[in-house]
Amino acid sequence: MTKKILLTGFDAFGGATLNPSWLAARALHGRQILGHTVVAAQLPTVFDTSLTVLTALLKQHQPALVVCLGQAGGRRALSLERVAINVNDAPTPDNAGAQPVDTAVKQGAPAAYFTTLPIKAMLAALQQEGMAAEVSQTAGTFVCNHVFYGLMHALATQRALKQTRGGFIHVPWLPEQGTPSMALEDIVSGLRLAVRCALQVERDTALGAGTTN
Template sequence: MDNPKTATPVPRVLLTGFDAFGGDVLNPSWLAVQALHRRRIYGHQVVAAQLPTVFGAARVALARLLRAHKPALVICVGQAGGRAAISLERIAINVDDARIADNAGAQPVDTAVLPGGPVAYFTTLPIKAMLQALQGKGIPAEVSQTAGTFVCNHVFYGLMHELATRRGLKRTRGGFVHVPWLPGQGQPSMTTQDLVRGLRLAIATALATPADIAKGAGAIS
């Protein structure tokens, strides 16, 4: 029997979703993420956590989770009403510009996520490989060129800045995925079952793919 003090810890995947916002009573990102909590995928254990839909507080909460879990992979998930597919986000930009107020009533306009930070960061997820895997299983998916300028992009940018600058996280890969509404929220939509299936496949593909198909990476100054 392994000595618990010497056994190799199981590497972790940190998966985050958001609480409900904008008058909704639920958020499909959290329902799908929560369903994968403690699942084993490709030799890694999933840790799911909910982030508040609040500028600043969401980024602080994410940084705390990164320090606590030291994950090998991080995928933050958010809702994008009006999109018909699971959107694999390519780029996070250093801009907060809110069309509506967040859950704390804040509505920043043309402000920086991190003053003095790079203009943008590319994802370090293998989004092209993930796209092929999802579409190959009949799951609607797309590579998206914008994560918007609301709290989703705020968290995405904060994540990539942490991974690029925080000691102990340089080997951690991460990025952001948007999911459509659930059927009860509006159209187009996807079922919770399909969202969970898609996220599980996306995680497995990311873990199994050390290098993507011809994709840039890093910060844009």
């Protein structure tokens, strides 16, 4: 059976007509990376429903690696997220009109989860190729963090996903959306390199290695 990489992106939100996270994920659908097949899927920018869709995808594909992508307007680099927090605090409504304030993603669950991707090794690989990349200490409190936390909770608690590693990457706007921005082809190239590194390196060798922002 071919091993799979699940790569998710979001639909457009906030009045936009596109979301680079989904365009980048879609561009990698079906690609082979180190013997693994990329499966791309779109998540709705909706609290709760996004996790329902993600849960079904995890059950269906039983991936070896999961990388969820989101758009971060105002960032100029691929942001490798370190930590997901158990808080929903929406600055604007999601695509279903929900705007939770200070609620838990998962009641009774830990305050936070760290990514299980080797983000420092991924950072080094990207920067070595001259790509704009950074380690981010916050994924926000909107649907991106909601999905990131839900993913990591699933990986930590579901026996069937015990061997699955995962995390979250924020991507910048595309040039047509505003500045700062990154061309779609550069986002796709960077993500392919980051995923390749994540397959090659199981975990970072030392806390604090590399450069953070």
